[in-house]
Amino acid sequence: MTNSPPPASPGPRRPSDRLLHLAVAFVGIGVLAVIGIFATPLVTDGRPGLWLYLLAMLVPVGFLLALGYALWSGRRAR
Known part of the structure; x- marks a missing residue:
């Protein structure tokens, strides 16, 4: 049996994920x-x-937050 590496963790959450959870x-x-x-x-x-x-x-506040999340997360990373 070979030793396989453990699965990679999903990594730290981005702050923008909190915005989506707050909007929902x-x-x-x-x-x-x-x-x-x-x-x-x-x-x-x-x-x-x-x-x-x-x-x-x-x-409507949640809708605006979700819209802000979509615009913020849709930006291209530099």
């Missing part, structure tokens, strides 16, 4: 808030709270 988290939280806005009148007699509307505003 913001969009996910915002979508859950939108679902909560529509589900609140179905479940209760009350109106959705202001905090749900503020959390729903994370969707």
Whole structure:
């Protein structure tokens, strides 16, 4: 049996990967808030709270972060 080298590790993460994860988290939280806005009148007699509307505003913020990630990671390395 021959000794084969261990598989290479994926390497350190780039800082731009954090931006993508943050963007996905913001969009996910915002979508859950939108679902909560529509589900609140179905479940209760009350109106959705202001905090749900503020959390729903994370969707466009996440979209802008994802757009920034796409533009930043698409640059050619020098």
